[in-house]
Amino acid sequence: MFEYITNLEKAIESLSAFEKDKFVYLDTEVAVKDFDNIDFYNDRVRLIQIGNSEKIFLYDMFSIPEFSKYLKPFLEEKGIIGHNLKFDIKFLKSNFNIFPEVVFDTMIASQLLSENPQKERHSLSAVSYRFTENMIEKAYQKSSWDLKNLSKEQLKYAAEDIDVLRKIFPLLIEKLNSLPSPHKATGQIHKTFGLNNAVAAVEMGFVPFLSLIELIGMPIDKEKLEFVYKEKSSKYQKDYIEFVRKYGIDPFSSQKVAYWITSKLGLKLPKTQKGSLSSQDSALKPYIDRPEIKTLLEIRKEKKLLDKLRELKEYEKKGRIYGEFKQIGAPTGRMASLKPNLQNIPRELKFLFKAPEGKKLIVADYSQIELRIAAEYVNEETMIKAFKEDKDLHRYTASLILDKDYEAVTKEERQMAKAINFGLIYGISPRSLMQYAKNNYGIDITLKEAERFHARFFDIYENFKQWHEKIKKELEKHRKLTVFSLLGRKMTVSRFTDAVNYPIQATGSDILKMAAVFFGRFAKEKNAFIVNLVHDEIIVETKEDIAEEVKEILSKSMKNAGEILLKKVPIKYNMQIVDYWDEKE
């Protein structure tokens, strides 16, 4: 049963029912104008539902907006259990300046427990069905929550979600706690919910701060965006027309381009998988010395940048871009960014992202984090030693493979070694190494040579060899393998390359998320906010006069996070106070 509250006194009094609870269940219903385009600043919260094991109250925030004053200390003290709390926290923060930090998100929990988090659904109804086999009705979720009088059905629906949370929470906690966890969860979240799994504790801690990132948005120079768009647009149109006039070819018609290049220009092109002639950029690159090819590639590049500019323009609102993040976007725990994707902004456009007047950006990234993780993960002493001596790892690998002096390694040799080093993380084969060298550096090496480099690499870094062999054996035997990040994120793989890559990539995401949580907590009073996260990079927006202070906090956060998981390999990161995202280097 539930109680619908529209009276302030009753509302205040009702809170005493939760006196003894460490945590409460929470949900909100919001009057949203357009569900495809939710406006977290202008759409209004109608209901806040709060419950414990016995009671459920539905607070009508249209009737009692003053109640938020009482709710703020209450919700910021108690633990909060909810489903997809990023949504609720964004509204609580924007509507009432309420920001709970001790939370347990049942959606995140479900994702962490899933063997295939991308392919399974994690809506409240899906999770409820998976864990309790109860079907629930979500038809009222998008009903009109701005009606003067809410219907009985709406209220019943609003209360039901709390009831579902009550049922699934203990099941989720128990399952999370039964996962192996090499690190012990500590702190408020662990204490409040009895959550012992460290990965889950980090993810839960991250939920409020990811909510803030989305709510605050990434600052962009609107005027510059408009200007650059217009400029590039007219240049592109001019170049495109000029090209068609000159050569009679549409640079985007792959068929015609391939015919033109092979028949008219007499050049050779590789085949695509389906057997037709390939005219993708990489196939044309070898002929970049020819002016017509160079122009063609330039036009394609212009078009791509123009498309991206159009996309940014579309999402820009008053000098900011409010993107979305999927907290667990990949099985490795990496986030995904969408609407728009702020994690694949072309380098050439990063200068558009600019701190507003009186503000600065702090742009920070971990240096070669994945190689450092790999060295730690397999305890590869030769590589650990190189990192300890602060060597340029690619140059170092080249010098060992080629048996040359560290100083004598050429640029090309270093590039080659870089490919091998990266190949290590991805589980490269000699064949792909050969392909890579050819495609990316135009270096023609034979399969034999690639095999020799490959073998030499594993002679030098012995523990990597043993690691790879162990994985291969296990996979042959069982077809499947469970691997863990250094924090303990669990992933089941069936491909060799995944078994090699996942624990490394996942440890990187563990570190970044921990750093973001530390920063969020340390910088709370500074009014400084993370505005973007890109796998190994953190971008903070801060007032100019305290930028140095905030930079120190960020530095500490990144260091602490890294050192929790990397005990043998030193952490390294770059950090700069700038106006533009691309200002560093």
Place this chain on the structure above:
DNA sequence: TACGGTAGCTCG
């Protein structure tokens, strides 16, 4: 006309 899958690009 709407949808699903793929290729090819961007980033890490």
Place this chain on the structure above:
DNA sequence: GTACGAGCTACCGTAC
């Protein structure tokens, strides 16, 4: 035997 992860657009074939 397979170099890892993501999102977005354009494009193409298929279903209605």
